[in-house]
Each structure stands twice: as structure tokens, then as C-alpha cells.
Amino acid sequence: MSRITTFDTSDVRFPTSLSLDGSDAMNPDPDYSAAYVRVGTDDADGLSGHGFAFTIGRGNDVQVAAIELLRDHVVGRDVEATLADLGGFWRELVHDSQLRWLGPEKGIMHMAIGAVVNALWDLRAKREGKPLWQLLASLTPQELVDLVDFRYLTDALTREEALEILERSVPGRAEREAELLRTGYPAYTTTPGWLGYDDEKLVRLCKQAVADGFTQIKLKVGADRDDDVRRLALARESVGPDVAIAVDANQRWDVADAVEWMAALAPFDIAWIEEPTSPDDILGHAAIARAVAPIPVATGEHVANRVVFKQLLQAEALQVLQIDAARVGGVNENVAILLLAAKFGVRVCPHAGGVGLCEVVQHLAMFDYVAVSATMEERMIEFVDHLHEHFVTPAVVRDGRYLTPTAPGSGAEMFPASIEAALYARA
Amino acid sequence: MSRITTFDTSDVRFPTSLSLDGSDAMNPDPDYSAAYVRVGTDDADGLSGHGFAFTIGRGNDVQVAAIELLRDHVVGRDVEATLADLGGFWRELVHDSQLRWLGPEKGIMHMAIGAVVNALWDLRAKREGKPLWQLLASLTPQELVDLVDFRYLTDALTREEALEILERSVPGRAEREAELLRTGYPAYTTTPGWLGYDDEKLVRLCKQAVADGFTQIKLKVGADRDDDVRRLALARESVGPDVAIAVDANQRWDVADAVEWMAALAPFDIAWIEEPTSPDDILGHAAIARAVAPIPVATGEHVANRVVFKQLLQAEALQVLQIDAARVGGVNENVAILLLAAKFGVRVCPHAGGVGLCEVVQHLAMFDYVAVSATMEERMIEFVDHLHEHFVTPAVVRDGRYLTPTAPGSGAEMFPASIEAALYARA
Numbered sequence: 015m016s017r018i019t020t021f022d023t024s025d026v027r028f029p030t031s032l033s034l035d036g037s038d039a040m041n042p043d044p045d046y047s048a049a050y051v052r053v054g055t056d057d058a059d060g061l062s063g064h065g066f067a068f069t070i071g072r073g074n075d076v077q078v079a080a081i082e083l084l085r086d087h088v089v090g091r092d093v094e095a096t097l098a099d100l101g102g103f104w105r106e107l108v109h110d111s112q113l114r115w116l117g118p119e120k121g122i123m124h125m126a127i128g129a130v131v132n133a134l135w136d137l138r139a140k141r142e143g144k145p146l147w148q149l150l151a152s153l154t155p156q157e158l159v160d161l162v163d164f165r166y167l168t169d170a171l172t173r174e175e176a177l178e179i180l181e182r183s184v185p186g187r188a189e190r191e192a193e194l195l196r197t198g199y200p201a202y203t204t205t206p207g208w209l210g211y212d213d214e215k216l217v218r219l220c221k222q223a224v225a226d227g228f229t230q231i232k233l234k235v236g237a238d239r240d241d242d243v244r245r246l247a248l249a250r251e252s253v254g255p256d257v258a259i260a261v262d263a264n265q266r267w268d269v270a271d272a273v274e275w276m277a278a279l280a281p282f283d284i285a286w287i288e289e290p291t292s293p294d295d296i297l298g299h300a301a302i303a304r305a306v307a308p309i310p311v312a313t314g315e316h317v318a319n320r321v322v323f324k325q326l327l328q329a330e331a332l333q334v335l336q337i338d339a340a341r342v343g344g345v346n347e348n349v350a351i352l353l354l355a356a357k358f359g360v361r362v363c364p365h366a367g368g369v370g371l372c373e374v375v376q377h378l379a380m381f382d383y384v385a386v387s388a389t390m391e392e393r394m395i396e397f398v399d400h401l402h403e404h405f406v407t408p409a410v411v412r413d414g415r416y417l418t419p420t421a422p423g424s425g426a427e428m429f430p431a432s433i434e435a436a437l438y439a440r441a
Numbered sequence: 442m443s444r445i446t447t448f449d450t451s452d453v454r455f456p457t458s459l460s461l462d463g464s465d466a467m468n469p470d471p472d473y474s475a476a477y478v479r480v481g482t483d484d485a486d487g488l489s490g491h492g493f494a495f496t497i498g499r500g501n502d503v504q505v506a507a508i509e510l511l512r513d514h515v516v517g518r519d520v521e522a523t524l525a526d527l528g529g530f531w532r533e534l535v536h537d538s539q540l541r542w543l544g545p546e547k548g549i550m551h552m553a554i555g556a557v558v559n560a561l562w563d564l565r566a567k568r569e570g571k572p573l574w575q576l577l578a579s580l581t582p583q584e585l586v587d588l589v590d591f592r593y594l595t596d597a598l599t600r601e602e603a604l605e606i607l608e609r610s611v612p613g614r615a616e617r618e619a620e621l622l623r624t625g626y627p628a629y630t631t632t633p634g635w636l637g638y639d640d641e642k643l644v645r646l647c648k649q650a651v652a653d654g655f656t657q658i659k660l661k662v663g664a665d666r667d668d669d670v671r672r673l674a675l676a677r678e679s680v681g682p683d684v685a686i687a688v689d690a691n692q693r694w695d696v697a698d699a700v701e702w703m704a705a706l707a708p709f710d711i712a713w714i715e716e717p718t719s720p721d722d723i724l725g726h727a728a729i730a731r732a733v734a735p736i737p738v739a740t741g742e743h744v745a746n747r748v749v750f751k752q753l754l755q756a757e758a759l760q761v762l763q764i765d766a767a768r769v770g771g772v773n774e775n776v777a778i779l780l781l782a783a784k785f786g787v788r789v790c791p792h793a794g795g796v797g798l799c800e801v802v803q804h805l806a807m808f809d810y811v812a813v814s815a816t817m818e819e820r821m822i823e824f825v826d827h828l829h830e831h832f833v834t835p836a837v838v839r840d841g842r843y844l845t846p847t848a849p850g851s852g853a854e855m856f857p858a859s860i861e862a863a864l865y866a867r868a
Contacts, residue, residue: 040538040541041538041539041541041542042538043538043539044538044539044542045539069539069543070538070539070542071539071542072510072537072539072540073507073510073539073540073542073543073550075506076503076506076507076510076543076550077543079502079503079506080500080549083499083500083503110499111467111468111469111470111497112468112470112471112472112496112497112498112499113499113500114467114468115471115496115497115498115500116496116500116503116504116548116549116552117547117548118692118719118720118743119719119721120544120547120548120721120745121543121544121547121548121549121550121551121745122503122507122543122548122549123500123503123548123549124548125543165695165719166718166719166721166722166725167695168695168696168697169695169696169697169725169728265545268592268593268595268596269595269596270596291593292545292546292592292593292748293545294546294547294593294745294746294748294749294752295593295748295751295752296723296724296752297723297752297755297756298593298748298752301596316545318547318548318721321719321721321722321725322721324722325721325722325723325724325725328724329724
């Protein structure tokens with residue numbers, strides 16, 4: 015029997031605000047950061063599990079401190095028993111009654127749980143010698159529903175309905191896995207569209223994106239309407255009529271603002287409008303979706319948990335669901351969200367970028383393809399070409415597609431030297 | 442000119458789990474705690490402002506650390522200018538783009554902002570020599586709407602509508618203030634109803650509540666249905682037919698559970714069902730409200746922010762709105778929520794208990810009576826008789842009513858000796 019013996023956290027920050035990479039209407043100066051956790055065991059295999067919460071700078075120390083609150087739930091556990099029941103582990107963390115008060119199931123505490131849950135998934139995948147997507151896609155429908163906490167979901171999705179969805183996709187798993195390994199998964203790029211870039215850089219990066227094989231790009235909008243119209247015109251001219259352009263307002267608008275602004279942008283053939291308003295505003299998103307149709311509404315990177323996703327689906331408030339690897343309670347909750355999306359027939363286009371989000375979220379989209387939705391139609395994963403060099407198994411995009419990872423693990427592991435170099439020390 | 446010069450935080454915890462005070466279906470062993478902040482100035486008046494976030498134990502240290510993240514927004518500020526524009530101060534804290542990522546506007550970071558905002562309100566009230574309720578009720582409608590951030594609210598409540606609501610209540614302010622000082626504000630008591638108490642204690646405390654003049658009590662429910670039926674029967678028999686009994690499930694149920702469970706409890710004449718399900722589940726609360734009518738649905742103590750309250754009102758998901766002094770972004774956001782409730786014609790019955798929540802929230806209800814809703818009809822503030830002895834100006838309830846506080850401040854200030862005695866040191 016082996017035990018979890020170490021639980022090391024690190025406050026890792028990159029000074030990305032210096033180059034305005036990642037700048038948008040609500041986040042003018044992000045410093046991409048990770049509240050990072052590494053879980054080790056006394057097993058002779060020497061493997062460790064890695065996870066993180068993503069933040070944009072200030073407060074990353076408090077995010078690390080929240081992860082530290084979970085140390086006593088982790089250290090000393092039986093490795094085999096814990097990894098064999100990660101559904102039970104999830105429930106233990108999320109329903110710790112004193113810690114639950116700090117959310118419940120939202121904000122810093124919930125992201126901390128996500129980091130730790132993901133670290134154990136990384137460990138399990140490494141021990142089983144599989145990339146995370148393949149590990150998940152190898153589980154039976156019964157094992158997959160055991161990962162999900164159906165509390166607060168049963169008015170929209172019961173355990174039995176989830177089982178049916180998964181059973182439906184058992185046939186063809188092997189073919190889809192083979193196809194995935196052969197062709198990868200579609201990507202789109204946000205690299206050209208940061209608000210802080212000037213027009214010349216925007217045009218150059220738009221053309222580069224097309225040359226690189228991307229069929230969709232995304233532009234940040236929402237700070238100034240005339241600027242947005244000018245930038246959209248430049249982007250459309252640069253990429254031509256056949257490349258899709260999504261726009262992202264990063265929560266900048268109220269309902270009426272969103273509707274008016276999108277009327278001004280609609281002539282540029284918009285693939286979706288992302289985060290038009292508060293991520294908590296289910297009814298607001300629904301009102302916007304009705305008003306801007308047929309432009310789809312996309313959201314998810316700041317949606318706190320499966321309960322809010324459930325309602326966004328129930329209210330027909332989104333047409334593109336954007337899971338995030340590090341916002342909700344880790345792999346388990348994202349499995350629940352993928353099942354909800356499948357139940358409602360809504361496509362999933364994961365949010366990525368930041369630090370390590372591409373590396374991890376690709377596994378969830380690929381698992382979805384093999385074992386849940388069984389389709390890649392109109393689906394793609396966001397790609398931003400920043401900071402991948404710090405990861406042991408970096409995400410790789412070629413010709414507009416993520417290459418399917420084959421290395422064991424979740425993709426979250428950073429090089430010790432990168433962590434060391436970016437360790438934050440309060441000035 | 443004076444400046445804010447000190448910002449002291451304390452991790453204060455009381456071992457309430459030892460007596461099962463505060464035990465409910467989701468929180469079996471709370472240790473009532475405060476992440477406490479004290480703001481001092483270099484003014485000769487020697488006054489300080491006090492605020493806190495309320496937690497139930499583990500993680501209170503991280504809640505304190507989140508408050509510390511706001512130190513640089515506070516220390517060094519011009520006291521007069523800051524207190525004269527607390528609306529601007531609120532926006533500065535809530536829209537700090539890097540910190541916002543940690544919510545947004547929810548969980549540990551948002552509660553930290555609430556603590557700091559409330560501390561500045563406490564300071565302002567002391568400097569003006571008024572209890573907080575009276576300070577707020579002395580502001581003009583224009584000054585009050587300047588406190589509110591209408592972002593994400595305008596589809597339900599515009600600044601102009603809020604002004605109209607406040608203007609309507611300007612006549613009669615003086616009479617209502619005089620009445621409030623004479624009669625106080627109605628209270629109800631949760632003291633008899635904690636789940637951890639045995640039947641004998643339940644009956645004894647029910648009878649005591651009636652003897653103490655309360656016209657409503659509240660029982661925790663949701664752990665075991667047969668137990669709840671037995672406890673409700675005992676409580677109803679103990680208080681007689683004329684005392685109202687509310688029940689509180691503390692988020693224990695899914696939608697269908699709530700509907701079925703309430704069918705079993707309905708014969709006992711239930712005043713409201715509180716927190717039947719997840720505080721994030723607006724559509725779930727709406728479905729429950731339709732199914733259990735005419736029993737009103739109450740919620741709010743865990744509702745993260747004004748955007749969720751807006752939707753609960755839009756969806757007719759609650760009939761009793763329970764503001765909390767220390768969950769949302771402080772006084773400013775609670776002013777927004779009171780205005781939303783007035784717009785939708787929904788009564789407000791604040792959540793209290795814990796540490797210091799009675800002390801602070803009474804000011805918000807009393808302000809509402811004088812300057813917003815202008816009514817106490819069917820309204821009452823929760824009262825739990827725990828831990829008041831640690832506060833410099835403790836809440837006082839007599840004959841089932843809160844006595845209107847007249848001491849300057851918000852009520853949040855604890856005795857230094859109490860803080861010192863309850864300071865938490867990690868074992």
C-alpha cells in the first residue's frame with residue numbers, strides 16, 4: 015500500500031501585463047499566474063500529481079493559501095483507494111461543511127478544490143500510463159457517473175439519464191479514439207485579438223492566423239464601440255469571408271448594451287458573442303440570446319459551478335458552452351458539465367489560454383469526443399500561444415488543430431525550473 | 442486633512458461546535474468565526490472603523506488573508522474624501538481587475554470587500570455621531586443612488602427607478618424614525634430550532650420563545666423527514682396556533698426533494714421554507730416556489746451578490762428576501778438589494794445569528810423602513826442569542842423586538858479583550 019506523503023504549493027506569476035498579452039475590456043493588465051500544487055507519494059514509482067488554479071496576479075497568494083486548507087484532506091491518504099474513488103474524494107472536499115461556507119461552490123475555495131482534484135487526476139493518469147483524456151474515455155459509463163455529484167442537478171439531469179447518454183456513446187469509442195489520434199481536435203486562436211494591440215499588429219496577427227491554418231479567430235471587444243467596428247472591419251478584411259470571427263466582451267455589458275453593441279457588430283458575420291454580461295446573469299444571457307439570434311451566445315470561463323451551467327442550459331441562455339479546466343471543481347465537475355451539455359444538445363468549445371489551461375482542457379474536450387457527445391462538429395478549443403514552454407508536455411497546435419496528447423497525465427505539470435524562476439515574492 | 446493609517450486584521454474563532462449551537466442539515470459543527478478588520482486614522486478624534494466577514498471555522502485564516510489583499514486600497518487614503526464617496530470606493534475594490542478574477546463578485550474575495558466596505562461605513566457613522574441606520578436614512582435619494590453600482594442591474598432597476606423609489610419615501614421619514622426609536626423592529630428567533638438539540642430542549646426553548654414575546658420561531662429541517670415531522674408537531678404544540686413557524690433546510694434538497702418534503706410539513710402551517718436548495722439555483726427556487734405555494738420561499742444568506750438577487754426577483758423565485766450583512770459587498774450592495782426588493786414589492790427579513798450579524802444587519806432593516814420600503818409589515822429580523830457579549834454595542838431584543846440602536850457606528854465593533862481571547866492559533 016502506498017500513501018500520499020507530500021503536498022507542495024507554489025505561488026507562480028508571470029509578468030504578462032508588461033506586453034499587454036491577455037488584455038481585454040475587463041482585464042487591462044493581467045499577470046498570468048498559477049496557484050500550483052504538487053502531490054507526492056511514497057510509492058516506488060516516484061510519480062507525482064500536479065494541478066493549479068489560474069489567476070491573473072494579485073491574490074494568487076490567497077489562492078495558494080486556500081489550496082493549503084485542503085492539505086489535511088490529502089496527506090496520509092491511501093493512494094490506490096483514493097484514486098479508485100475520486101467521486102468520493104470530490105464529495106469529501108466540496109461538502110466539508112466549514113469550508114463550504116466560504117463559497118459555497120464558488121470563488122477562491124472552489125477553485126482550490128479544482129486544483130487539488132485535478133492534481134489527483136494527473137497522478138492517476140500517470141500511474142495508469144495514459145493521457146487524461148484516454149483514461150477518462152476508458153472508464154465505463156457506470157464509473158463515469160460515479161464521478162459526478164448529482165446534487166442540485168436532478169431536475170435537469172438524473173444519474174439514469176447520464177448513464178443513458180454515456181451508454182449511447184460506447185459503440186464507436188475505439189474508432190473515435192483512433193481518429194482523434196490521427197487528426198487531433200480543431201482549435202481557434204485568440205492571439206490576434208487582444209485589446210491592447212494596435213491595428214498594425216492586429217492585421218499582421220490575423221493574417222498569420224490564417225496562414226497557420228486556423229479557421230476561426232476571436233477578437234476582444236467592449237471597451238469602445240467605434241474602435242470595435244474599426245477593428246472588426248480590419249480583421250474581416252484580413253482573414254477574408256471564410257474564416258469565422260468570434261467576439262468576446264469579457265462581461266463588460268448590461269443586457270441592453272449587449273443588444274445594441276451586437277447590432278453594430280453583426281454586419282461582420284460574428285461566430286459568437288462571448289461573455290456579454292455577468293457570468294452570474296442567467297436570465298440576462300437568455301434575454302441577450304433571444305435578442306441577438308442567430309448570433310450564438312457563449313459563456314463559461316467564469317461560471318462558478320455545474321448549478322449555474324445547468325440553468326444556463328435550462329434557460330437557453332447559451333448556445334456555446336465554454337468549460338474551463340481550472341474554474342470549477344476539477345475534472346469531476348467538468349464531467350458533470352459535459353453531460354449536461356450533451357443532455358441539452360449544446361456544443362462545447364472550451365476556454366483556454368492563461369497558464370496551462372490549453373494543456374489541461376484539451377483532455378476534457380477529447381474525452382467528450384470519444385465518450386460523451388461523440389462529435390467534433392462545430393466544436394473547437396481556444397488556443398493562445400503563451401507560456402507553453404513552461405510545461406513538461408505542452409499543448410501543440412499544428413495547422414489549426416490540437417495534436418492529441420499521448421504522454422501520461424493531465425498536462426498540468428510545469429518544469430521545476432519554471433516554477434522556481436517565476437516564484438512570487440512580495441516586494 | 443486626516444489619513445487612514447492603520448489596517449489591522451484578526452482571525453477570531455469561537456468553539457461553538459462543542460455545544461451544537463448553530464447545527465443544521467448542512468453545517469453540523471460550525472465554529473462561529475470572524476475575519477475581522479479594524480481601520481484607524483491619524484485624526485485627533487481617535488475613532489476607528491470595524492468590519493468582518495463571518496465564517497464557520499476552517500478557512501477563516503484565508504478569509505483574513507483576502508482582507509489583507511485590500512490593505513493597499515485603504516491605507517494612506519484621505520479619510521474625508523473616501524468617506525464622502527463610498528460608492529466610488531466600492532467600485533474601486535470590486536473592479537480591481539486582478540482581484541475580480543478570484544470571484545468575480547463572489548466567495549472569499551467578495552466577502553473580504555464587504556468586510557472592508559463595512560468598516561469604512563462604521564468609521565463614517567462614528568464620525569457623524571450616528572448609528573448606521575440613521576446615517577443612511579439621513580442621506581438624500583441622490584446620495585443613496587450614488588452608493589449603488591448599477592452595472593448588471595439595469596434590465597431590472599435603473600438609477601432613475603431607484604431614485605423614484607427613494608423619493609416616494611422621503612415624506613414620512615421623520616415620523617417613521619420616531620416610531621422606530623419608540624417601538625423597535627420585529628424579531629423572530631431561531632434559538633429553539635437547531636438540529637443538534639434533543640426534543641426536550643426543543644420544547645423548552647419553544648415555550649421560552651413564546652414567553653419572551655416572539656411571534657415567530659424557526660426550525661432547521663432537512664436531515665431526516667420523520668424527525669422533522671415529529672419536531673414540527675412538538676413545536677406547533679408548544680407554541681400554539683398563533684405563533685408562526687418557519688423552517689430552514691440550509692440548501693439540503695434538490696427541487697423534487699423540496700416539493701415532497703414540504704408536502705409532509707405543510708400541515709403544520711409553515712411561515713416560510715428557507716434555503717430549500719442551492720443558493721445559485723434561481724430556476725430551482727422558482728420551480729419550488731410554484732410547487733409549494735402558498736408557502737413562501739425565503740433565501741439570501743448565501744446569495745453571492747446583487748446580480749443573483751436580481752434574478753431571484755425577476756423569476757419570482759423568492760417571496761422573502763434575506764439580506765446578510767457580511768456575505769455580499771457590504772452596505773453599498775445591500776442598499777442595491779433593498780432597492781431591488783422594493784422595486785419588485787418583495788418583503789425583506791434579514792438573516793442574522795453567527796457572530797455579529799444581528800448587530801450589523803439590524804441597521805440595514807431599519808434604514809429600509811425609514812427610507813426605502815417604508816413598511817415593517819410582515820417583516821422581521823432573525824435573532825439568535827449567541828455571542829452578543831463580545832460586542833461593544835450589542836443587539837438587544839426585548840418582547841420579540843430589536844431595540845433601535847442609538848450609539849454611533851454599525852454595531853460591528855468587538856471588545857479588544859474578546860478578540861484577544863478568541864484569536865486563533867493553528868495547532
